[in-house]
Amino acid sequence: MAGIAPTPVLKDELDIVIPTIRNLDFLEMWRPFFQPYHLIIVQDGDPSKIIKVPEGFDYELYNRNDINRILGPKASCISFKDSACRCFGYMVSKKKYIYTIDDDCFVAKDPSGKDINALEQHIKNLLSPATPYFFNTLYDPYRDGTDFVRGYPFSLREGVSTAVSHGLWLNIPDYDAPTQLVKPRERNTRYVDAVMTIPKGTLFPMCGMNLAFNRELIGPAMYFGLMGDGQPIGRYDDMWAGWCTKVICDHLGLGIKTGLPYIWHSKASNPFVNLKKEYKGIYWQEEIIPFFQSASLPKECTTVQQCYIELSKQVKAKLANVDPYFTKLADAMVTWIEAWDELNPSGEAPVEKSNGKAK
Amino acid sequence: MRKPPTLVSLAIDTALLNLSHISDLSFLPEHILLDLFLRTLRAGKLTEKILKLFVATGKDEVLSLISELNIQPVLTPEYKSNFCLRLSASLNVGKMAQVNIRDDEVDIVIGALHSDLTSFMEEWRAVFSRFHLIIVKDPDLKEDLKIPGGFNLDIYKRSDIEHVVGSSSTVVFSGYSCRYFGYLMSCKKYIVSIDDDCIPAKDDMGELIDAVAQHITNLTTPATPFFFNTLYDPFRKGADFVRGYPFSLRSGVHCALSCGLWLNLADYDAPTQALKPGQRNSRFVDAVLSVPVRVMLPVSGINIGFDRELVGPALLPAFRLAKEGKFRWETVEDIWSGMCVKVICDHLGFGVKSGLPYVWRKERGDAVESLKKEWEGIKMMEEVVPFFQSMRLSQAAVTAEDCVIEMAAAVKERLGPLDPTFARAAETMVEWVRLWKVVTAQMSIAA
Numbered sequence: 001m002a003g004i005a006p007t008p009v010l011k012d013e014l015d016i017v018i019p020t021i022r023n024l025d026f027l028e029m030w031r032p033f034f035q036p037y038h039l040i041i042v043q044d045g046d047p048s049k050i051i052k053v054p055e056g057f058d059y060e061l062y063n064r065n066d067i068n069r070i071l072g073p074k075a076s077c078i079s080f081k082d083s084a085c086r087c088f089g090y091m092v093s094k095k096k097y098i099y100t101i102d103d104d105c106f107v108a109k110d111p112s113g114k115d116i117n118a119l120e121q122h123i124k125n126l127l128s129p130a131t132p133y134f135f136n137t138l139y140d141p142y143r144d145g146t147d148f149v150r151g152y153p154f155s156l157r158e159g160v161s162t163a164v165s166h167g168l169w170l171n172i173p174d175y176d177a178p179t180q181l182v183k184p185r186e187r188n189t190r191y192v193d194a195v196m197t198i199p200k201g202t203l204f205p206m207c208g209m210n211l212a213f214n215r216e217l218i219g220p221a222m223y224f225g226l227m228g229d230g231q232p233i234g235r236y237d238d239m240w241a242g243w244c245t246k247v248i249c250d251h252l253g254l255g256i257k258t259g260l261p262y263i264w265h266s267k268a269s270n271p272f273v274n275l276k277k278e279y280k281g282i283y284w285q286e287e288i289i290p291f292f293q294s295a296s297l298p299k300e301c302t303t304v305q306q307c308y309i310e311l312s313k314q315v316k317a318k319l320a321n322v323d324p325y326f327t328k329l330a331d332a333m334v335t336w337i338e339a340w341d342e343l344n345p346s347g348e349a350p351v352e353k354s355n356g357k358a359k
Numbered sequence: 360m361r362k363p364p365t366l367v368s369l370a371i372d373t374a375l376l377n378l379s380h381i382s383d384l385s386f387l388p389e390h391i392l393l394d395l396f397l398r399t400l401r402a403g404k405l406t407e408k409i410l411k412l413f414v415a416t417g418k419d420e421v422l423s424l425i426s427e428l429n430i431q432p433v434l435t436p437e438y439k440s441n442f443c444l445r446l447s448a449s450l451n452v453g454k455m456a457q458v459n460i461r462d463d464e465v466d467i468v469i470g471a472l473h474s475d476l477t478s479f480m481e482e483w484r485a486v487f488s489r490f491h492l493i494i495v496k497d498p499d500l501k502e503d504l505k506i507p508g509g510f511n512l513d514i515y516k517r518s519d520i521e522h523v524v525g526s527s528s529t530v531v532f533s534g535y536s537c538r539y540f541g542y543l544m545s546c547k548k549y550i551v552s553i554d555d556d557c558i559p560a561k562d563d564m565g566e567l568i569d570a571v572a573q574h575i576t577n578l579t580t581p582a583t584p585f586f587f588n589t590l591y592d593p594f595r596k597g598a599d600f601v602r603g604y605p606f607s608l609r610s611g612v613h614c615a616l617s618c619g620l621w622l623n624l625a626d627y628d629a630p631t632q633a634l635k636p637g638q639r640n641s642r643f644v645d646a647v648l649s650v651p652v653r654v655m656l657p658v659s660g661i662n663i664g665f666d667r668e669l670v671g672p673a674l675l676p677a678f679r680l681a682k683e684g685k686f687r688w689e690t691v692e693d694i695w696s697g698m699c700v701k702v703i704c705d706h707l708g709f710g711v712k713s714g715l716p717y718v719w720r721k722e723r724g725d726a727v728e729s730l731k732k733e734w735e736g737i738k739m740m741e742e743v744v745p746f747f748q749s750m751r752l753s754q755a756a757v758t759a760e761d762c763v764i765e766m767a768a769a770v771k772e773r774l775g776p777l778d779p780t781f782a783r784a785a786e787t788m789v790e791w792v793r794l795w796k797v798v799t800a801q802m803s804i805a806a
Contacts, residue, residue: 111563134744135656137618137713138625138640145642147635150628150687151657151694153740166589173590176602183599188590190597194644202651204587205603239603258589282606289586289605 007120008127011036014097016119017089021045022103027054029106033117037099040089042067045081062088074342077335082228084237086208087336090215090222091343097126098219099212104267108170111191121261122165122212125195129159130255132200140195140257159197163218163254164245167210168192169265174207176235176282177275184271195259200250203292206242210263213245217254219344220304221245223336225329232325233284234277240329243292248307251297280323287322291315305337312337371395372511375402378409385416393420401546402491402513405430465575466547466667467492470538472685473555474502481507482558486569493541495520497685499533515540523798529783529790534683535660535690536676542667543798549578550671551664553718554687560622560719563643573647573716574617574664581611582649582710591646592712611649615669615709616700619662620644624720626659628737629688632726647714652705655748658697661687662718665700669709672795673700673759677787680735680780686724691736695784698747703762706752735780742777746770760792767792 016037018024021044027034031054039059043051047063067088068075078088083102090098099119108116128142134156141148141157148157173188198204213222221244224237249256295314301307312333319326371391374381375398384392396413399405410430413421467490469476476494480487484507492512496504498520506514520532520540532540538552551574559567580594585608593600593609600609625640632638650656665674678695704711750769756762767788774781 133748135650135654135713137620137656137659139644145638146625146640147627147631147638149657150626150631150659151691151697151740152628153744154737155741156744168589173599174602175599176604179599179602186597186599188597190595190645192591192644192646193642194646198587199651199654201653202587204589205601207589207601207603235602242603258587278602285603285605286607289608 007124009036010097010123013095014038014099014119014123015040015089015093015095017042017086017093017098017100018103019044019083019086019089019100020051020103022051024051024053024103026103026106027057030101031056032115033107033119037119038095040093042086042089044083044085060092062092070343071339074335074339077223077226077332077339079224079227079231079237080229082231082234082237083208084224084227087222087224087237087241090219091336091340093215096214096216097123097212098215098222100208101211101263102209102265104265105169105209106264106266108262108264110262111193116261116263118167118210118261118263119212121195122167125165125257125260126162126212126214128162130162130197130257131156131159132197132250132255135199136196139259140197143195160253160255161214161217162197162257163214163249164206164256165212166198166204166206166256166258167212167261167263168259169207169209170262172265172268174209174265177271177278178282180268180271180274184268191262192259195257198246198256198258203243203246203289204256204258206238206245208238208241209265210261211238218245218249218304220308220337220340221248223308223333226325226332232323233279233281235274236278236281236285239281239285243288244308244311247292247295247297247311248304251301251307252304284322287319291318305341308337309334367391368511369509371398373508375399375404376512378404378412381412383415384412385418387416389418389420392416392418393424396421396424400428404513463490464548465490465571466541466545466550467571468538468541468545468550468552469494469555470535470541470552471496471500471504471555472534472537474500475505476555477505477507479555479558480510483553484509485567486559486571490571491547493545495532495537495541497534497537513544515544524794528794529787530676530794531679531787532676534685535687536679536692538660539674539676542671542674543795544802545667546802548666548668549575549664550667551575552660552662554661554720556721556723557621557661557718558721560717562717563645568716568718570619570662570716570718571664574619577617577647577712577715578614578664578666580614582614582712583608583611584649584652584705584710587651588648591648591714595647612708612710613666613669614649614712615666615704615707616658616697616711617664618650618656618658618697618711618713619664619716619718620714621659621661621720622717624722626661626687626720627726629726629730630737632688633730636726643717644714647712650701650711650713653748655698655701655744656711656713657694658700658711659687660693660696661720662716666709669707670700670703670759671799672763672792673703675699675763675788675791677784677791678780679783679787680739682732682735684729684732686729688724688726689729689732689736691740694736694740695743698743699763699766699788702747702750702752702766703759706756706762707759739778739780742774742781746774760796763788763792 017040019042041061043063047065079085138146225240227234227237301310312330316330495515498517551571590598678692756765767785771785
């Protein structure tokens with residue numbers, strides 16, 4: 001068999017977006033894998049604090065002052081005191097692909113003991129097709145050493161473009177607060193050597209800890225909502241983005257993959273703090289999920305922005321009676337799209353307005 | 360790990376195997392006679408001749424059991440001489456439990472496409488020996504079956520099939536479809552079925568995989584088809600539902616079908632295998648996951664387990680290709696059957712899991728040769744998949760049987776005009792349900 005082509009590095013086509021409130025020491029461990037790439041750091045919390053970025057990285061850094069300055073009144077859609085603020089990084093990026101990672105996530109090892117290049121796997125996932133219309137029992141058929149199984153229709157073997165690559169985590173699993181309270185010592189030690197497409201019509205809980213996406217295909221859908229300071233919930237930012245993104249991907253014929261790569265999640269957040277943040281979300285999601293499961297977009301919506309605006313209308317119409325928060329959120333969704341389009345006008349060269357670019 | 364069967368138990372099983380050659384049972388101690396009688400019942404081997412044998416012993420316990428169970432010979436016109444006996448619907452299972460006959464609830468059904476099953480059975484002995492096995496010989500196989508001893512099993516051959524089904528039924532049990540006769544004859548709740556060219560595989564730690572145990576685990580833990588869990592099966596040790604998974608969906612539903620995988624020779628179609636002749640599946644993916652609702656998948660019959668009580672009639676030998684052969688890539692009967700089961704599970708609220716266990720599939724056949732012979736199946740999948748994806752059953756269909764009948768009507772109407780294979784499939788599905796109802800009514804112990 002012919003040699004396997006190396007995965008393109010895409011160093012000028014991918015930005016790494018990192019939200020942080022403390023420090024970026026974790027980047028040292030990632031240096032061999034991240035150094036070729038441009039970083040967009042979104043500093044949450046107190047803007048007067050100086051976040052030290054390790055030497056040698058090419059980055060732009062935005063704090064709350066920058067966000068306010070750049071977006072003006074539209075800055076209201078960007079969360080404060082919550083890692084949801086990271087979506088600002090997606091908006092200001094000019095690259096085709098985004099990889100976002102939390103600052104308590106480190107390089108994991110595969111079962112052979114080798115360091116996992118998470119970014120390389122995400123790129124592989126994004127550059128190969130997804131197969132949302134029929135489940136392949138051997139998982140991603142485009143991976144080396146595997147293929148479509150008997151019975152898989154040939155007409156579906158070309159697949160569709162992959163818009164999102166959702167990675168997983170070893171060590172501290174991404175559990176909600178009640179589960180954390182019941183199983184404080186559980187660690188995810190199982191390395192599942194698979195990537196698979198989440199089928200059309202199926203929702204999933206998207207975790208923002210280790211996530212990559214094609215910004216050109218789906219960027220505007222990756223709004224992480226209103227969380228944190230002054231908001232009634234937290235820890236549902238990535239979930240919200242995931243549900244919106246999945247509905248829109250299903251509508252537009254794009255694919256979402258989950259599975260490899262793994263990163264090592266080192267920090268267990270405080271379950272009691274989490275419980276306070278998630279509490280309302282746990283009840284609200286019982287209404288939110290049926291909403292998304294039955295959401296349908298008219299065929300006139302052919303761009304992500306159109307789909308998203310339409311979704312915001314449906315949120316306002318159908319979820320407002322769950323809590324007034326959803327009316328606010330629906331408005332914020334519209335603000336987000338307006339801000340996105342302003343910063344990403346089609347056909348024009350983008351203007352840099354960042355703070356703290358490394359020389 | 361598991362206790363090997365006792366010498367007495369093995370002896371009773373051997374007696375059961377040879378029951379048709381025994382003319383007198385009165386020498387047996389009563390407790391052994393009772394055990395033999397109950398195993399005969401469970402194996403579905405109680406014919407009038409054998410009943411007379413037990414009655415002739417004059418032993419009280421056996422006689423009172425026969426009277427309690429209200430066993431009477433029944434004359435059914437469509438059956439030949441060795442008819443099965445109908446058990447009274449008033450049978451009390453609880454009482455049976457007291458008599459301790461419920462060993463396992465599992466039947467292992469093997470379709471024998473090869474006559475010499477010695478190495479196959481020896482490789483699986485450690486896993487199979489505690490269970491009852493049903494071996495169905497492909498009616499087209501000329502040579503006698505060679506099976507090693509020490510197993511608790513029943514063998515069905517062409518003549519048995521013809522006795523039950525008649526020689527001119529639309530339901531054809533040849534080739535890979537012979538195993539469906541085993542599903543029909545089983546009285547157990549769970550069935551595990553593995554192709555006779557597969558042996559136990561080893562996991563990523565080098566340990567031999569007990570495929571049967573894994574299928575049973577899959578079938579006896581809930582499935583979660585309504586929302587995807589990114590850590591896969593949340594009921595596995597060391598895993599759980601992730602953040603964002605709705606709490607109301609965390610109890611899951613009954614799993615009715617467990618689809619296992621294959622190391623070495625994966626289940627590819629002939630073109631794929633022909634294009635990549637050296638490709639072997641060496642990737643052990645340590646996951647079981649629920650296939651989401653309304654998502655179709657290609658179910659491979661090579662390594663499956665299912666809950667016969669929930670979906671038994673939905674696994675059906677209906678879709679036969681014109682040039683169907685004795686290699687998996689010359690058939691799609693299991694793919695058809697699997698999609699029927701998935702639609703039915705989605706409708707009835709049951710789950711389907713895919714992933715572990717793996718079996719090791721041995722090298723066999725020439726993909727290129729098969730490719731020269733058979734293209735039909737591949738072309739037909741193009742029509743079949745959209746049909747199943749859009750198939751919706753009515754609220755009136757509340758059992759698997761009802762669902763199959765409704766599906767058969769839809770197949771006849773929508774696919775029938777496209778190819779005679781589909782029209783035949785629709786007919787066979789209806790006939791299969793009829794057969795299923797008649798046979799299981801006569802053989803099962805009503806709850």
